[in-house]
Amino acid sequence: MAVCLNCGKETDYCLCDECRSTVNIEDLCRRIVDYRPSNCENPLWNQIASEMAYMSDFRNAAFALADELPPPRREYWKILAFCGENANVQKYNRPWLYETYERIKDLDGLTRLELNRIKGMVLGALFMDYRYEDADLLAGELLEEDELPAQAYYNLADFYSKTRRYDEADDAMDAAARLYGAEHTDHLFGKIAESNRKYREKEAQGKQQYMPNPKENKDEVRKAYIDYLDSIGIEAEITVSSTSRSSIPKAIPRDQYPEPKEIRDVNFDSFVAYDLETTGFSPKTDAIIEIGAVKVCGGKVIESHEFVFQEFVRPYKKSVREEITQLTGITKDDVKDARQMWEVFPDFMKFVGDNVLVGYNNVKFDSRFLVRAGRYSNIIMQNPQFDVMKYADRFRTKLGFANENLSLETLSKKLGIENPEAHRALADAITTARVYLRLKEMDVSENMVVVDDILSDLDNW
Numbered sequence: 407m408a409v410c411l412n413c414g415k416e417t418d419y420c421l422c423d424e425c426r427s428t429v430n431i432e433d434l435c436r437r438i439v440d441y442r443p444s445n446c447e448n449p450l451w452n453q454i455a456s457e458m459a460y461m462s463d464f465r466n467a468a469f470a471l472a473d474e475l476p477p478p479r480r481e482y483w484k485i486l487a488f489c490g491e492n493a494n495v496q497k498y499n500r501p502w503l504y505e506t507y508e509r510i511k512d513l514d515g516l517t518r519l520e521l522n523r524i525k526g527m528v529l530g531a532l533f534m535d536y537r538y539e540d541a542d543l544l545a546g547e548l549l550e551e552d553e554l555p556a557q558a559y560y561n562l563a564d565f566y567s568k569t570r571r572y573d574e575a576d577d578a579m580d581a582a583a584r585l586y587g588a589e590h591t592d593h594l595f596g597k598i599a600e601s602n603r604k605y606r607e608k609e610a611q612g613k614q615q616y617m618p619n620p621k622e623n624k625d626e627v628r629k630a631y632i633d634y635l636d637s638i639g640i641e642a643e644i645t646v647s648s649t650s651r652s653s654i655p656k657a658i659p660r661d662q663y664p665e666p667k668e669i670r671d672v673n674f675d676s677f678v679a680y681d682l683e684t685t686g687f688s689p690k691t692d693a694i695i696e697i698g699a700v701k702v703c704g705g706k707v708i709e710s711h712e713f714v715f716q717e718f719v720r721p722y723k724k725s726v727r728e729e730i731t732q733l734t735g736i737t738k739d740d741v742k743d744a745r746q747m748w749e750v751f752p753d754f755m756k757f758v759g760d761n762v763l764v765g766y767n768n769v770k771f772d773s774r775f776l777v778r779a780g781r782y783s784n785i786i787m788q789n790p791q792f793d794v795m796k797y798a799d800r801f802r803t804k805l806g807f808a809n810e811n812l813s814l815e816t817l818s819k820k821l822g823i824e825n826p827e828a829h830r831a832l833a834d835a836i837t838t839a840r841v842y843l844r845l846k847e848m849d850v851s852e853n854m855v856v857v858d859d860i861l862s863d864l865d866n867w
């Protein structure tokens with residue numbers, strides 16, 4: 407500061423010696439703290455401010471000038487100069503703020519509104535430092551007041567909104583609007599009101615609401631937050647995604663994982679038929695949401711529990727879209743507590759053993775998803791894959807499917823096989839097994855027909 411803020415004369419302080427004895431220091435502090443270049447007619451101040459990098463540099467003049475005042479007026483203006491009207495006190499200023507507040511909170515010399523303005527700032531700072539219990543005590547004190555500065559209402563509303571007490575947040579904003587007029591507070595509280603509304607909406611939908619997102623000590627802070635909510639009777643859970651990300655196993659690189667082996671001979675009648683439900687149609691980017699499988703022994707589909715496998719899978723980095731729910735009946739809720747593919751896959755492979763894996767369009771589709779699950783579970787899958795859709799292609803003429811899409815649904819209908827729950831993994835796996843067995847039967851009888859034809863031809867000789 408090279409000039410006097412009052413008269414513009416060169417000085418090594420923000421006031422020249424002459425002005426220092428005539429000017430009301432406290433009033434000057436107030437005007438400096440309230441100073442905005444946009445609404446100030448003082449060309450001297452605008453000139454000084456325009457040469458500064460930050461507005462906080464301008465307020466530093468009030469911080470320095472406040473030294474001339476007695477406590478607690480001194481601390482009051484220092485706090486306002488330091489923290490500004492901004493409700494968010496900078497991290498490096500907070501220890502000083504707490505210390506100063508403790509020193510002055512019981513002193514005479516501040517109006518109730520002034521003290522509460524500082525309390526509001528301390529409340530905001532405590533919240534940002536994740537000191538929820540301390541913040542709660544202060545919020546309780548502020549709540550007992552009939553009238554608060556707008557800034558304190560702001561801190562209260564923010565605190566209650568982010569600790570999931572949306573009604574209390576609305577109350578604080580309503581009280582401010584009644585006292586100061588909605589045209590002022592709508593602008594000031596706009597962002598909080600909007601988040602409060604969104605969190606409330608998410609709460610109604612059972613979705614994740616506000617959760618602190620600190621750069622350091624993430625788990626610690628979130629646990630403190632959840633514990634605090636728990637202590638005030640609000641149920642909260644740490645989101646699945648936040649806990650799962652840390653436990654993603656190291657995957658076998660794609661180029662080191664063997665391609666699934668396809669077989670075409672139908673020389674087997676013991677196998678595992680399986681089907682996957684997924685978040686979409688791309689084995690590259692979509693994820694498994696359900697695995698269903700059935701063990702077939704000697705051509706018999708056995709539906710007792712030790713011969714079937716069914717488990718939901720929590721999709722990795724994907725969510726269950728509405729279309730998928732409509733197609734499969736599987737909802738977000740069904741998979742939200744399910745295990746990840748790398749947790750389910752080892753159990754699935756135990757169930758499969760060294761059986762042939764029979765699927766429907768599995769060579770191009772399902773087996774690709776299994777490869778990814780195998781990579782993430784560090785299990786090499788060596789089971790051969792047999793694709794019933796490809797097999798069925800041989801029967802097109804016989805079944806009367808010239809150009810139609812050979813879906814499992816149309817094919818099973820044609821063969822008179824009932825699928826009570828199409829597009830659910832286990833039901834589709836069982837249907838696939840039955841279709842395979844039926845086609846194999848036809849295969850054999852077709853060969854018989856050919857023999858009969860030859861014989862009848864021979865008869866005609």
Ligand SMILES: [Zn+2]
Pocket residue numbers: 410411412413414415421422423424425426
């Ligand atoms: Zn002067």
